[in-house]
Amino acid sequence: MEYEFQRFSLPRTISRSAVRRLLVDHAEYGGWELARLRLYPDGSRKVELRRKILRVRPTFHADFRPRV
Numbered sequence: 563m564e565y566e567f568q569r570f571s572l573p574r575t576i577s578r579s580a581v582r583r584l585l586v587d588h589a590e591y592g593g594w595e596l597a598r599l600r601l602y603p604d605g606s607r608k609v610e611l612r613r614k615i616l617r618v619r620p621t622f623h624a625d626f627r628p629r630v
Contacts, residue, residue, distance in 0.1 A: 565612040568594065574605030581607065 568588075572581060588594040594611040601607050 564615040564617075565597075566615050567597065568611045570609055572607040572609060576607075581609075585609070585611075 572584075576584075585596060588611055589596070593613045595613065596609070597612040598610040599607060600609075
């Protein structure tokens, strides 16, 4: 299974509830899930989100012609 990742840093000035709201929005509307969250001693956070990459396979060949 393949995943795509999104990584970003959040400063210590963002409240815990604001971070939670941000992550919930990414999960609900973007299909992301939390892969890793690291909280540093200075209060900053590094977030890593992931979501599955869906590969779409063609169901017919390009030269397919329907019968009439």
